[in-house]
Amino acid sequence: MVTVEKLSKSFGSHLVLDEVSLNVEEAENLVVFGRSGTGKSVLLKCMIRLMEPNKGSVKIFGKEVLHLKMDELNELRQQMGFLFQGAALYDSMSVRGNLEFPLIRHSNLTPKERELKIKDVLEKVSLEEAIDKMPADLSGGMKKRIGLARSIITEPKLMLYDEPTTGLDPITTKEISKLILDLQKELKMTSIIVTHDILCARIIADRAVVLEEGKIQYSGDIGELTSSRDPFLKNFFSDEIIKGNGRN
């Protein structure tokens, strides 16, 4: 469903992504691990063309994303969702406005149907009471939930998550991660999750890759990676494992 081949991106002389290749199957949850500043978010942004890579190929639903014209790209983007690190809710709109915005743009639903859809998606993220609140009145966890609700309201086939649990306490992290997993199962979405949170990854991941020095250095089952004897992986996961306690 998603194929990235030899994707490179540099900022000036600093090479962030060095011929990264990866493959994601339909309805699979792939977690991309990596230390801060290793280019995980850059990888996601290059995939959806928020950033232009220097070279390489990104195929989503069989289409070469990097060669698409803006109209074609926007058509493709309508089948994708993106949850930003800070949720990126529109400050000037209420929760209702945030959720209604993509529906007004990309669907032919009547106002009544839109209202039902908004209530339905808010129920999924357990925030029905927040419908008339402004983003400034929401906590970090609530913002993430509403951001998630906005991303899935158009029922995308592919979801990209940029650090979905950063800045959240362990309990909220677990709640958000379970929510992501439940929604993925219910909507049968393919997901790519960029994170360095092992708890989140243990709950969500079908498979994980580790990005280091601009390349995918390790790939496999999350259990394999966390129990690996490789010095780097051992060091990377050692602190995180203390916090995480698995899918349950």
Added chain:
Amino acid sequence: MKSQSLHRKIYKSFEKKSGNFFETIGGLTEFTILFFKNVFKPPYEIEQIRKHMDVLGIQTFPIVSLTGFIIGLVITMQTQPVLVRFGAEAFLPGSVGISIVRELGPVITALIFAGRVSSGIGAELGSMRVTEQIDAMEVGAVNPFKYLVVTRIFACTFILPILTVYVIFIALFGAYVAVILVQNMNFDYFTGAVIKSVELGDAIPGIAKTFGFGFIVGLVGTYKGYTATNGTEGVGKASTTAVVVSSILILIFDMILVKITLWLWPTI
């Protein structure tokens, strides 16, 4: 050695500032081209334009009312003694009217508008940029340039002339208040004298140039905000530089237009 180091510092500072200047000019040119490429393409975002015109009009209404009234009052109080010295106080309403309609009304309104609106737009879009709201719009398959930039520039371009006409009337009212304070003149005589002195050739170029001023305010504000970087510091910088750049461009544009107007119609 010290002097060499100082020279180097001055040179570096000049190099940086001139680099920023050319970067801004290049960016504004690119933004102008993008604006005209996008403005005629559907969807036309009429609802957004109407909303921005409402907000911008309401935001600036009190401050331009006050400024217009004071400008009319002060310019009349300053001009009256000079005209008395030459025995020409009868020309007071006409000369003040021409000054307000031709130059003071449009330019003062534009500068106030720039201070209030350009900084607001710069801060708003800058904040949207650094919190990834603009990126969110883009990945949501919405053209953020059209939705956020084109609508604001369009609203600024068309709300400023309306505000200017209003300010001209308020300033003339201020002028009348000053006239009755300093000399005995009835309202009918004052308005008659103003109407007789101010010709269409004074009013049309004065109002017409405010479309350009409005465009500049919208363009600079959106450019500075849309391209903001470096977090909250960048937002503050976007807001401040938007006011400075738009005010300078308004004055330069005005100077060029005055020259062109006098060249085309030397008799006015």
